[in-house]
Amino acid sequence: MWVTFIITLSLLIAMTMTASAVLGGYVGRRFVPIQERPNYVGKALETRITRRLRVDEREKQTWFGYAKDFLTLNLLFLLIGYVLLRFQGVLPFNPNGAVNLDWHLAFHTVISFMTNTDQQHYSGEALSHLSQMFVLSTLMFVAPTMAFTMALAFIRGILGKPIGQFYFDFVRVIVYVLLPISLFFGMWLIAFGVPQTLSPNTVVTTLEGASQTIQRGPIASFEVIKQLGNNGGGYYAVNGAHPFENPSDWTNYIHLFLMLLLPMSLPFIYGAMAKKRKQGFLYFGVMLLLFVIGTVFMYATLYANPSLHGQEMRFGALGTALYGAVTTAAETGAVNAMHDSLPSLGGIILMGNMMLNVVFGGVGAGFMNLMMYVIITIFVAALLIGQTPTVLGKKIEGREMKLVALTLLVSPLLILGFTGLALVLQPGQDAITNAGPHGISQILYEYTSAVANNGSGFEGLLDATPFWNITAGFAMFFGRYIPLLLMVAMAGSLQMKPRVTDDGALQTDTPLFTSLLFGVIVIVGALTFLPVLLLGPFAEWLMIR
């Protein structure tokens, strides 16, 4: 069993790493602004779109202008999405008679999909075709693109290059990265049995003569961008545990590959843009080490506890453990088993991955979190050896450190604050369905998943109420936008500084620095979240042991 696990994990890592290195190199070379490039596939589409927008690539945007375009587009999508969901009952393309969503559910749902979280408090049939197409499916492309563009701007900023043009980046990510990969792997999913049809549900007569409804639809197109974009929202209530979303070991493996592809490619994009391949590789290595440790531990908990409660036969302990570890590491939020029913100690890994949010992390956001830890590490290391801290030849001063420290505080404040709030308030306590320490875990998981923009859940939690819609909605919103904007602001501040001489500066592409970085991530993460993890999953384990 362990042998199969080790072989499968190694193969998965080798394949995704190769693919993400290729993708990272491509993006790193091609997405450099103001560069004469020969004609290439898709250029016609890109030119058409950007001409209509009257944006000029040669026109330099400041980080502030870039962030303004980013925010305007986000707010407009949120507003239009909210209106469409709120009034879907009277809008066209509503053959199944879906009713208007309540204001708090529309609020939660549109934030959820806009922030790349895809936490779902609505039930599957509650949405009209119009909402599915123009809100959910569209936002599943838009949300990862947003974080991707911010990461590109961030990298250019810290490298001291021009920030770029927001709309050029936006269009390129969708046209050259998301759409082609989605179409290619969508076909594979269909080949392995994931339905892709516009026909209505069908009623069959079972072998015992009963009538059974087979619910189907355009699932493959939804599924592939859900994984590739680290979205994670399910077509069905049980997400990737549903046999139509994930019918076999093969589709399970494709899901894992797609979830890891973009987050893994970011360090390589950085390496290519900075022309520091070794550095990119070492950053990748830190995240990989965290990932491997968590995944091995996750498998060990399932190996030691062979109950198949809430799991599917076709995945077994191996497929279930990998999926749980990958979906929380890459902040996708798809599940192929009911996480509520998994071994209690496994909950530490599932939540730990989301709390760190740097074990590859969501598209773009994970890499920016890593760079935040890099700057903290440089700061600590430079103080230890009595030097001025610099990153890529730019001095790190009070302003940068304040922005980094603020970013670091956002996620624990939101996760622990909201969890504490829900634990003392009646509407929070009422949602618990598993008494004892696991009840704490259910609430903690919900907010951790919201703030990390993951979207999976301990789904027993009765979260379809105004209290949960509003609090989780704010948790997702602030968990997304505050860190992204603070980090881009920090990059903008670094960009404008003069370059100081590199001589004698702290070398960051050494094994020593890399291990220090690993230590900082583990210590900061552990100190922040260990107490609450002891109260939840660990106490549960002690109780049943």
Next chain:
Amino acid sequence: MSSIKQAGIVVSLTMVLCGVAYPFALTVAGQALFPSQAEGSLIERDGEQIGSKWIAQPFVSEGYFHGRPTAVDQLTGQSGGDNMAESNPDRPEHDSKLPGAIETSGSGLDPHISIEHAMSQVKRISETRSLDESEVERIIRETADGESYVNVLMMNLSLDELG
């Protein structure tokens, strides 16, 4: 051009490209190359649709293999688990000799059972159908095709073929 107007153009373009054109293109290509899978892997017998290969049916008669326990009504096609935690006192104990036979599945629609679970049903089925136990076991082996789990609906179709 004002930034609101720019954003408005981008919103409508992405809605058309990602919300309509993309799923439509994949549907056309998928239906052309893999029509059966794209329609839901439906199984026909005597010209009538009797189910999907991937969706569990609620078998109760003595002469059929039974699937895993479920938290949902499988006839409605809705999916769901019971979300009972490891520490939940109502959660049934696990039987290591019959993997998956006592525990509810994740989706509620799990089409498979473990080989051990299938083997434990051989005696009941062969008695009800007056078949040799070896014949029922052969169906399990052939349907499982080397895996540690086996598709319930496919086994039951083979049983019906034997008569």
